[in-house]
Amino acid sequence: MPKLIKGVGCPYCGSSCDDIEVLVSDDETKILEVHNACIIGTNLFHHANDPTRPKLPRRRQPDGTMKEIPYDEAIDYMAKTMLAAKKPLIYGFGSTNCEGMSAVARIAEKSGAVLDNCATICHGPSFLAIFDNGYPSCTLGEAKNRADVVVFWGCNPMHAHPRHTSRYSIFPRGYFTQKGAMQRTVLSIDPRETDTAKLADVHLMLDQGHDYELFDAFRTVLRGHDIPDVVAGIPKETIIKSVEIMKNAKFCMIFFGMGCTHTDGRNHNIDAAISLTRDLNEHTKASIMAMRGHYNIAGPGQVWAWQFGFPYCIDLSKGTHAHMNPGETSSVDLAMRDEVDCFVNVGADAGAHFPIQPVQHLKKHPFITVDPNFNMASEISDLHIPVRIAGVDEPGVVYRMDNVPIQFRAVIKGLPGVPSDEELFNKVYERMCELTKTEPIWLAAKEDRRYPESEAVI
Amino acid sequence: MPKINLNMITQRSIEEGAAMEKGKTNPDYFVACSICEMNPEDMKKAGIWKNTNIRVTSECGTVIVKAIEPTQYCPPGLAHIRQGVWANQVVPPRTQSTGTPQYSGFPVTIEPAPSERLKTALELVQGAVGLWKGGQ
Numbered sequence: 001m002p003k004l005i006k007g008v009g010c011p012y013c014g015s016s017c018d019d020i021e022v023l024v025s026d027d028e029t030k031i032l033e034v035h036n037a038c039i040i041g042t043n044l045f046h047h048a049n050d051p052t053r054p055k056l057p058r059r060r061q062p063d064g065t066m067k068e069i070p071y072d073e074a075i076d077y078m079a080k081t082m083l084a085a086k087k088p089l090i091y092g093f094g095s096t097n098c099e100g101m102s103a104v105a106r107i108a109e110k111s112g113a114v115l116d117n118c119a120t121i122c123h124g125p126s127f128l129a130i131f132d133n134g135y136p137s138c139t140l141g142e143a144k145n146r147a148d149v150v151v152f153w154g155c156n157p158m159h160a161h162p163r164h165t166s167r168y169s170i171f172p173r174g175y176f177t178q179k180g181a182m183q184r185t186v187l188s189i190d191p192r193e194t195d196t197a198k199l200a201d202v203h204l205m206l207d208q209g210h211d212y213e214l215f216d217a218f219r220t221v222l223r224g225h226d227i228p229d230v231v232a233g234i235p236k237e238t239i240i241k242s243v244e245i246m247k248n249a250k251f252c253m254i255f256f257g258m259g260c261t262h263t264d265g266r267n268h269n270i271d272a273a274i275s276l277t278r279d280l281n282e283h284t285k286a287s288i289m290a291m292r293g294h295y296n297i298a299g300p301g302q303v304w305a306w307q308f309g310f311p312y313c314i315d316l317s318k319g320t321h322a323h324m325n326p327g328e329t330s331s332v333d334l335a336m337r338d339e340v341d342c343f344v345n346v347g348a349d350a351g352a353h354f355p356i357q358p359v360q361h362l363k364k365h366p367f368i369t370v371d372p373n374f375n376m377a378s379e380i381s382d383l384h385i386p387v388r389i390a391g392v393d394e395p396g397v398v399y400r401m402d403n404v405p406i407q408f409r410a411v412i413k414g415l416p417g418v419p420s421d422e423e424l425f426n427k428v429y430e431r432m433c434e435l436t437k438t439e440p441i442w443l444a445a446k447e448d449r450r451y452p453e454s455e456a457v458i
Numbered sequence: 459m460p461k462i463n464l465n466m467i468t469q470r471s472i473e474e475g476a477a478m479e480k481g482k483t484n485p486d487y488f489v490a491c492s493i494c495e496m497n498p499e500d501m502k503k504a505g506i507w508k509n510t511n512i513r514v515t516s517e518c519g520t521v522i523v524k525a526i527e528p529t530q531y532c533p534p535g536l537a538h539i540r541q542g543v544w545a546n547q548v549v550p551p552r553t554q555s556t557g558t559p560q561y562s563g564f565p566v567t568i569e570p571a572p573s574e575r576l577k578t579a580l581e582l583v584q585g586a587v588g589l590w591k592g593g594q
Contacts, residue, residue, distance in 0.1 A: 012479070039472065043479040050481070064589055120557040128556060156530075160470040191467070192538065193531035208465055208536055209563035258469060262561035266554050313557060330557025351583050352482055352542060355549040355559050357518060363587040375482050376543060376583045 002032055009408035010041040011095060011391025013161045014292035014401035015140075015168070017041065022411045029413055031392075038162035045392060048412065053373065054386040055415050066384070071419070071427075074385050078344070079431035081366045081383075082111040085342035087317045089362075091331045092348030092370075094118035094294040095389075097396025097408065100421030101303045104346065106429045108316050110436070114340065115314040116331045117300040118293065118348050124326055125261040126290045127301070127311055129270035136277050138253075138287040139402045140167075145174035146285070149249035151187045153273060154211060154259020155291045158195035164291070169255065170199060176250070185245055189214065190259060202242055207233035212265045215272035218243055222279050247283045257291040289402060295391065296398035302405075335361045345369045347390075347421065351376030370424065387421050388414040394421075461569045462504035464496065464537040466516065467562040468545035471529070482543070482579050491542035492576050495528040496568070500535070506570045513571040514539070514548055516564055521547035521582070522574045537568065543579040547586075 008020040022045060023033035030049055034042045057074035058066040082088045090113050093101050101117075108115040119127060143150070150169050157164035165171055173180040188200035191208035206214050210232035217231040221243045229236050246252045254277055260269040273288060280286035292298050301311035308314050310324035313331075327333055331350075334340050335358035343350070343362040351359055352375065359380070369381040378384040388394035393414040397405050414420070419427070433440040477486035494514060496506075506512055512525045514537075523544050532538055539545040541561070550560045577585070584590040 012475070040475040040479050043476050047479055047481065064591060116557075121559060121561075124557045156470065159472040160475070162472060191533070191536060192528070195530055197530075205533065208467060259562065261558060262469075263467075263563040264554075264560075266556045266558060326557040327553060327555030330553065332551055332557060332559055333553055333555075336551050349482070352579065353546065355518070355546050355551040356583070356586050357551045358559075359583070360586055373481060376579060379580060380584055380587050380589055 001026055005411050008411055009391055009406055010037050011295045012041045012044050015161045015164045016295040016400040016406055017163050018406055024412055048389055048392045057385040060382045074383060075427050075431050077383055078368055079428050079435055081342055083432055087340050088113040088342035089334055089340040090344045091116045091350060092346035093300045094297050094348045096347040096421045097390040097398055098299045098303050099396050101300050103422040103425035105307050107425055110432045112317040112319055114329055117312050118297055119312045120330045122293050123261055123290050125267035126270045128267035129274055133271050133274040137289050139404055143253045144168045144172050146176050146251040147253035148183055149185045149246055149252040151254040152196050153189045153256040155255055155257025156194040156196045187242055204234050209264045211260050211269045212272055215276055219276050219279055249284050252280055252286040254288040255291050292401035298399035298401055298403050302399050332358045341365045343367050345377045349375040349377050351380055386418055387424055388418055459569055460505040461567050462500055463567055465535055466537050466564055466566040468539050468541050471540045474540045474542055491540050492523050492544045493526050494523045495526055495532050495538040497532050497534040498527055504568055510572045511574050513569050515567045516548035518550045519548045522571055522576055543582050
C-alpha cells in the first residue's frame with residue numbers, strides 16, 4: 001500500500017511550504033505523487049526517483065574522465081586537499097539543512113577556510129544594509145494575517161516563489177484580512193511587466209537600475225516635500241498615489257528581491273528600503289522582508305552567526321578569530337583575485353550560477369563538489385561526493401525566509417551507503433584530526449547526534 | 459551588420475526553476491535558459507528575426523542565445539536572459555565590493571547570428587575550463 005505523508009516541507013524556494021503531501025511507495029524508496037507543491041517542488045521531489053542519481057563519489061582521472069571511488073577514499077582526499085590548501089573556500093549551502101551547515105564549520109575551522117554561502121551572490125547586500133540600518137521585519141504569518149498593502153520591490157514571486165502569493169502575501173485569508181485578495185492592495189515595482197506586476201493594482205515600471213532614486217522619492221514625498229515631475233521614469237502623480245496607498249495602509253508589507261540587490265546600488269538600495277519602512281512607521285505599521293531564494297538560505301545566516309558572529313563571507317584563515325569583509329572575503333572577489341587554492345562547493349552550483357570568470361579562476365586549484373545530483377559544478381570537479389537530499393531523504397531543521405525554523409522530514413529512505421551532509425562532514429573532520437594528530441572536539445550538546453548508537457544516549 | 463546596445467538583466471523564471479530541478483543536463487533546461495527576451499522593436503532595429511540565434515557580447519564575454527519575444531513584457535532598451543549557464547557567460551563579475559556580481563543592469567551588444575549554433579550547458583561550462591571533450 002502506498003503511503004500518503006502529510007505536512008511535508010518543500011526543499012526548494014524561500015517560502016519553505018510545509019503543507020506538501022507526498023505519496024510514497026510501500027517500501028519507502030519511490031515518490032509516486034506530490035500534492036500541493038508548485039511545479040518546481042513537484043519536479044524536485046520526482047527528481048529524487050532518478051535511477052541515475054550518483055551513489056558513489058567520483059574522482060577525475062588524468063585523462064579527464066570521472067571514475068567511481070569508495071567513500072573512504074573520497075573523504076581522505078577531501079581532508080588532505082583541504083589541509084594542504086593555504087586558504088580553501090567552502091561555498092554553497094543553498095540546499096542543505098542546518099545540521100550540515102553546523103558540521104561544515106568544524107572542517108572550515110580546522111583547515112583555515114573561508115566559509116561562504118549563496119547569500120554572497122544573492123541577498124548579501126541585504127545583510128550589509130541590515131547591519132547598517134536594522135531590519136524592521138516580521139514573520140510571514142503576520143504578513144498573511146495583517147498586511148492590507150503589499151509591495152513587491154524588484155521581486156517576482158510568481159516565478160521565483162510560486163506559492164508565496166497564495167500562502168502568505170496576496171490571496172490568503174488571515175485574521176485581519178478575511179477577504180483575502182479583495183482586501184489587499186498590491187504594488188509592484190519592476191522594470192518589466194512581470195507576472196507578479198500583472199497581479200498588482202499599481203505597477204511602477206521604473207527605469208532599470210534606478211531603484212535608489214525611486215526609494216528616495218518615496219521617502220521625500222512621505223516627509224511632505226516636493227519631487228521632480230519624473231523620477232526613475234515614473235511620473236510624480238504615480239509616486240504620490242503609491243505613497244498615499246502605503247501611508248493609508250493598516251499594515252504595509254514590503255518584500256524586496258534580486259531586482260534591488262543584483263543591480264547598481266546594491267546594499268544602498270536596501271538601505272533606502274529599510275529607511276522607507278522606518279519612515280512609514282511614523283504613519284502606520286510597516287514591515288519589510290527579503291525574499292530569500294532557497295528554503296534554507298536563511299539557515300547559514302542563523303547557524304554561522306551563532307557560531308562565528310557573521311552570517312556569510314567568514315574568513316577563518318587567521319586561525320584565531322573569524323573575520324568578515326564582503327568585497328574582500330566574498331567568494332566571487334576571492335576567486336577573481338586568485339586568493340583561494342581549493343574550492344569546495346556544497347549543495348549549490350557555482351558552475352552554473354557564478355559568472356564564468358570566477359569559475360575559471362577557481363578551477364585552477366582542486367575543485368570538490370558535495371551535491372546529491374549531477375550539476376555543472378560536479379561536472380568540472382576533481383571530486384564529486386553525492387549526499388542525501390535534505391527534505392527528501394534526509395530530515396533536518398531549515399529556516400524559512402522570515403527566519404522561522406521548521407523541522408523538515410524525510411519522505412523516502414536514502415540511497416544505501418550515501419551519507420547526509422552532516423555525516424560526511426563529520427567523517428572529513430575526523431580524518432582531518434587523524435592526519436593532524438589532534439583530538440576531535442565535539443560540542444557536548446551534539447553528542448547524541450554524533451554517536452546515536454552510544455548506550456549513554458539511549 | 460546591424461547591432462543594438464541594450465541593458466541586460468538576468469533573473470529567475472519558473473520555467474528555469476522547473477527545468478533546473480529536473481537536472482541541468484535535461485533538454486528542458488536548455489530550452490528554458492538559452493534564450494534572450496527582447497522587445498520586438500529592438501529586434502527590428504538590429505535586424506533580428508524572432509526565434510533566431512543572436513550573439514550577446516558584454517564587457518567580459520560572449521554567448522549565442524535564441525532571441526524570443528518577451529514572455530513577460532520587456533520595454534525597449536532592456537533585454538533579459540534567464541538566470542543560468544547562458545546568462546552567466548556574459549555577467550560581469552564586478553561586485554561593487556559587496557560580493558554580489560552585476561547580474562542585472564550591464565550593457566551588452568546584440569547582433570544577429572542566425573547561422574551560429576547554440577551550445578549546451580555542459581559544453582559552455584566544461585569548455586570554459588578546458589574539459590569539454592565533445593565535438594564543436
